[in-house]
Amino acid sequence: MKLIEILLSTVGISFDTFAIMTCKGAMLYRINKSKLIGIGLIFGGWQALVLLLSNYILVHYQDNLIGLGILLEILAVLIFFGLGIYMIGKALKNKIVHERREEDFPIKEIIILAIVTSIDALLAGIGLSFLKINLSESLIPIIVINILLVILGIYTGYFYGYEQKTKAYTVGGVMLVSIGLRVLFKNILYVI
């Protein structure tokens, strides 16, 4: 079922965003609710946009890739394994964050952070396109999930500290590895 891949990849990637936002939330002196929505829209919206765009371009390029067949699925498996292991690696590394009060979360910083961290969304979008999954039908849920996890991440960091990022990386990583395993066993090995 393609819905499972869409859900796992969207939520999996969003957990990376969530983890990053817990670190930012942990530094905030106070939460400005109106600004929070703006941050959610910019950061979450950008992540969703990159995911959707990378998927859209390659899905509509599928005709040129028909001859590659199973190779694309193998590449997709590698992408999701890679992303998942990378996130689990971040969880295991458990990098210590210097918690220091920040009065504000400037828009410029949000934009730079969003761009820098959107590489995994880009790869996930490409991976899903290799599986012939078109995300454009899931546009609204993807955007909503990303925005919600940005806001939730900030609140989590604010009230519970950055330590929660480890759980987020682990869950997100496992989700992404699961997609790889599912594709491997179902589409390539025909075991399930």
Add this chain to the structure above:
Amino acid sequence: MLNNENKNTKKLLAESFKKQLLKHPFEKITIKMITDDAGVIRPTFYNYYRDKYEVFEHIIDEELMGVAYALIDNSMEREAIKMVFTYFDRNRFFYQEAFKVEGQNSFEGILFNRITGLFKKIIKKHTTTIENDSILTVENLARYYSTGMVYILKMWLFEERFLKVTPEEMFNAYMFIITHSILEIIHQQA
């Protein structure tokens, strides 16, 4: 009343931090750990401190510098310096852990700045014969003596051979060092 409550919360957080440092390495202590132990919600921490390093500064200022400065104001400079040794002896275990905090924001750096301030106050209080010297400024002198004191304190806390030395003995040794030049010591030994 609100001011007292704020002071109490600030002190509570500082006490909690001290307890945490005795149990965990500095880098592993999170703000959540400090606030949980103090019984307040996490965001409360930022109402009083910018980060963990600022808690160090607060502890030294409140527990040591405030009293030391008051002694200096009453022309009790020797007592102020002696108090430093007494204070560090009383809080030995905490400061043994504190000195392990290294790097750009090391505890040693924080202490050095505070002790420098102490010596500056002492020096400025008295007329010196070197006021117009460009090298032997108040700042440079204070930093020189601060370096020595911080070194002595660190050595006293960490070196096994000094573990049984009392604050009184360490203070006397320090006073001997700062009141005698190396040349006097050499000639005395000769």
